[in-house]
Amino acid sequence: MKEFFKLKFYVTKETLFAVLVGFLVIGLSLLMRTKVVENSTLAILIVRDVLMIVSIGVVFVLYSINGSQLKEYGLTFDKGLRNLIINIVLAVLLAFVMVSGLKQAGKEFVELNSYTFSRALYIILAGIFEAMFFYTYQRVVFQKSFGNMPSIVLVSLFYSFHHAGFQPEFLKLFFVGLSFVIVVSITKSIWSIFPFYWSVGALLDVLVQSDVVSPIPIPFIRSIAIITLMVSAFTIYIIKNKKGSSL
Secondary structure, three states: OHHHHOEOOOOOHHHHHHHHHHHHHHHHHHHOOOHHHHOOHHHHHHHHHHHHHHHHHHHHHHHHOOHHHOOOOOOOOOOHHHHHHHHHHHHHHHHHHHHHHHHHOOOOOOOOOHHHHHHHHHHHHHHHHHHHHHHHHHHHHHHHHHEHHHHHHHHHHHHHHOOOOOOOOHHHHHHHHHHHHHHHHHHOOHHHOOOHHHHHHHHHHHHHHOOOOOOOOOHHHHHHHHHHHHHHHHHHHHHHHHHHHHO
16 A cells, blocks of 8 residues: 555656647647637547547557556456456446436436437547546556656546546546546556446536537547547557567
8 A cells, every 4th residue: 555655756758758648638629629620520520539539549559558568557357357346336336426416406317319329429439538548558657657646646637638628627527537547546457447437427427417518519420430440440459469479
């Protein structure tokens, strides 16, 4: 436990790169607030889906981590049953708390139709970006440089401010980020929050609770585009690593 609270200061090129790419993510998010992007569905797709979600969240992270580091970054299924149980229990507890709060606030739940499901699918796909970039890549890089506690705070700040372009609720999202990154830091696995715990919070917040979330235009088409690009990126990564291991 003492090791968890131990502070460090060991800044490397990787640390600076994690910070710079974090600011790039925030910059791309702010770009979505400009009229040029805000008024063009194609521009939103390129900035948010292609550049941020796929290029940074998947391609950049995958090629920043070699195959031998997957366990260190919490991407393997070690202690899978334990993490699954943690994930589901936290998801159920969060759902109970949020649904109770939403009912007390008189919030109307969305109608379950194809449009709602397509928006939900898009949100979960965007969650892959958040899980891989913030809670996997940045978390470990910052932990190596500064220790667990500073890493938790830094990741939560980047997570919060990356919403600037589509959900500017910074204080609330900072604490949301804390709730996720603390669990991942303790379990050392992204599978302790994703997909269930993360999805319950994101879906209820975006689809029901929040009043400031930007609309999600053509969510089904964008989801198909993201799935296609992500599958391609993962496939190329797996093939490349298999070839490398066979040499």
